[in-house]
Amino acid sequence: MKKILLITTGGTIASEPTDEGLAPSLTSGKLAAFLGGLTAEYDIKTEDLFQLDSSNIQPEEWQCIARTVAREYQNYDGIVLTHGTDTMAYTASVLSFMLRNLPIPVVITGSQLPIRHPLTDGVENLRCAFAMASTGIPGVYVAFNRKVILGARAVKVRTTGFDAFESVNCPYAATIDANGLELNESVLPQTDGDFSLEDSLCDRVFLIKLTPGLNPEIFDMLLKMNYKGIVIEAFGAGGLNFVRRDLIAKLQKAVERGISVVVCSQCLYERSDFTIYQTGRKALKSGVVQGFDMTTEAAVTKLMWALGKTDRPEDIKRIFTTNYVGEINIT
Structure with missing residues (x-):
């Protein structure tokens, strides 16, 4: 029994x-x-x-x-x-x-x-x-x-x-x-x-869903509020706007300040791929981390867990390119 x-x-x-x-x-x-x-x-x-x-x-x-x-x-x-x-x-x-x-x-x-x-x-x-x-x-x-x-x-x-x-x-x-x-x-x-x-968690993680015309200055506010990590639900395979409202420049500033930025797709199914479009490649150059096919819930909690272990951006990137419990398919 x-x-x-x-x-x-x-x-x-x-x-x-x-x-x-x-x-x-x-x-x-x-x-x-x-x-x-x-x-x-x-x-x-x-x-x-x-x-x-x-x-x-x-x-x-x-x-x-x-x-x-x-x-x-x-x-x-x-x-x-x-x-x-x-x-x-x-x-x-x-x-x-x-x-x-x-x-x-x-x-x-x-x-x-x-x-x-x-x-x-x-x-x-x-x-x-x-x-x-x-x-x-x-x-x-x-x-x-x-x-x-x-x-x-x-x-x-x-x-x-x-x-x-x-x-x-x-x-x-x-x-x-x-x-x-x-x-x-x-x-x-x-x-x-x-x-x-491994129960150390950082609750200073913010989730935001992109909408057309979003004011990038919201990320300045997040920096002032001492957030350590940001998860973004981007458009499609990984689109982020940079014309007129330059979101990518703001994300680069956040990364330079030591903030870990993970970007997933708003689409529930299939994976993000930032290598396909110009906007995605610009985002990768800014230092963001791809979420690939992770769920938003997994991305948010994995970032909380990762930041509970380390605040080194290179370590966070390594953790997010590691499959621990079936949460991500890198290939």
């Missing part, structure tokens, strides 16, 4: 109606009670960390979760973490980086309807999460709607649909159908050393 730790942090799955709307209140023990006969298949222990809407999950909570996993992982075959869906992809990404060479699965799940709702998707998502957690396959994953996604590839793409998450630019790690849990061996991450908790 596999030993599974169920950790709860709140979210819709644990929410109940209040005068101010849905709010998390159910404990891990109450969530486990909804699993019915499944509890006889696993040796389940529970732990409550928070009762938070995931909009309130921030870097301090990420560190608490990571430290809890680091404290407990040797005692269990797998860990299931319940979480609100709104920031689940950020949490899944950052845990993937902080829990280096994690030897067991940590599977994050939640729901679009509270678990007490008669039509909830929460019970099924928990069952899928427990199935993945019991495999013993190392890594951080998101389990949702009978699909399992690498933590650093999950993106929330729907606000109400049960198929809320997709695996972006990467096949699913596993799917669940009439054959049971079907693993995709080519996607599963590989460990390359002993486990280490």
Whole structure:
């Protein structure tokens, strides 16, 4: 019988109606009670960390979760973490980086309807999460709607649909159908050393989505606000404006000041490639770092994690051209 730790942090799955709307209140023990006969298949222990809407999950909570996993992982075959869906992809990404060479699965799940709702998707998502957690396959994953996604590839793409998450630019790690849990061996991450908790994070990272006509002076403000890293969602394959409003010159100034600037694409699918167009090549000359096919959530959290380790721009570039947990395809 596999030993599974169920950790709860709140979210819709644990929410109940209040005068101010849905709010998390159910404990891990109450969530486990909804699993019915499944509890006889696993040796389940529970732990409550928070009762938070995931909009309130921030870097301090990420560190608490990571430290809890680091404290407990040797005692269990797998860990299931319940979480609100709104920031689940950020949490899944950052845990993937902080829990280096994690030897067991940590599977994050939640729901679009509270678990007490008669039509909830929460019970099924928990069952899928427990199935993945019991495999013993190392890594951080998101389990949702009978699909399992690498933590650093999950993106929330729907606000109400049960198929809320997709695996972006990467096949699913596993799917669940009439054959049971079907693993995709080519996607599963590989460990390359002993486990280490790398939980230092820099929260001075700003994300901005380019729009036509954006005033480049906003980057002067970010410098004054002491931001250490900037992630930009550029146009298409990596377009940044330099006519009349010279964004690239401002980014070069930021890079010269020691700010790490990572540029991804606004397009959800496929990769950025700054070598194709003149504007992209100018951006590369200014010293920005390509995000290639990373999700925005992975880029932001990887930059927070990288800046928690070093503030040397050359080291940040090296980290961003290294694939740690399947988050990026360089070739």
